[in-house]
Amino acid sequence: TGGLGQFEDNFSAPADLYTMIDELYEHLVKKSEGVYAEAGLKECVMNAALAGILAHEAIGxxxxxxLVLGGSVAGDYLGKQAASPLVTLVDIAHSYDGKHCPMPIYIDDEGTTARDVVVIEQGVLKGYMHNKQSARHFGVKPTGNARAYQxxxxPLIRMRNTAILPGASKLADMIASIENGYYLIKPSNGQxxxxxxxxxxxxxxYEIKNGKLGRAIKDTTISGVAFDVLQNVSMVSDEMKWSCAGMCGKKQVIPVGMGGPAIKTKINIGGR
Incomplete structure (x- = not known):
């Protein structure tokens, strides 16, 4: 799934949406009878949508x-273990697994050929996203991340398609491995x-009780330090899902793609 193209490029008939609408209806019926999450540090499975927004907003x-030159915490992690060895995070220029990403960029707005940036590889922070100026400062090649809205x-240093890469676990096994926690499916806004x-x-x-999905939960929040959350990742699913749900607002609004697999980790959940 992803946001590539116009509506008519993705849906040829209204019937294509019926299954999605039915699934959403079932979720909402269960949520109408839902319970408040119990606040605290909990084992959770975050599905691809939440893993994607974490990769973009909190790590990307x-x-x-x-921002590294401005004092970002990532300046302290270069070449060091910043996440679980199960985590590889990449800002992808245009294609993954032989298919276009939601926001394919082949040449950036400084005329640089865009290439993938391996930000974290097996838990080690390997590099940053660059324009020509920052690349000269760090003594590396520009990565094609200079983008302008109009x-x-x-042109500012902006992400293209940022995602944690899939692992080897099945989602069902990830849920089954949790005695008391939560399966988090859909994010709203955040910071x-x-x-x-x-x-x-x-x-x-949804709640996870004894390895099985339980009751739906009411709206809540999750919070923490993203690098700590990634250090606690213990399972990564084998499915890759993309989204292109809106605009990134770093000085100029600009469309971006984000995605990934589901991840199992520990995270602070807000409760009532």
Missing amino acids: HTTEAD YMDE ADTTSEFMFGVVLG
Whole structure:
């Protein structure tokens, strides 16, 4: 799934949406009878949508080289273990697994050929996203991350398609491995800063009790330090899902893609 193209490129008939609408209806019926999550540090499975927003907002922005030069926490992690060895996080230029990503960029707005940036590889922070100026400062090649909203705007270092890469676990096994926790499905809005501290809303999720999905939960929040959350990742699913749900607002609004697999980790959940 993803946001590539116009509506008519993705849906040829209204019937294509019926299954999705039926699934959403079932979730909402269960949520209407839902319970408040229990607040505290909990084992959770975050599905692809939440893993994607975590990768973009809380990790991706900290590794944009202009923000690193401005004091981002990622400046302390280069070459060091910043996440679980199960985590590889990449800002992908245009294609993954032979298919276009939601926001394919082949040449950036400084004329640089765009290439993938391996931000974290098996838990080690390997590099940052660059324009020409920051690349000169760090003594590396530009990565093709300079993007501008309109022709009169200054190109800034921006993400393209940021995602944690899939692992080897099955989602069902990840849920079955949790005695008392939560399966978090759909995020709402949120915020993060250059310390990688974040808070996101969660508008769809379920209890996990003794390895099985339980009752739906009411709207809640999750929060923490993103690098700590990634250090606690113990399972990564084998499915890759993309989204292109809106605009990134770093000085200029600009469309981005984000995605990934589901991840199992420990995270602070807000409760009532």
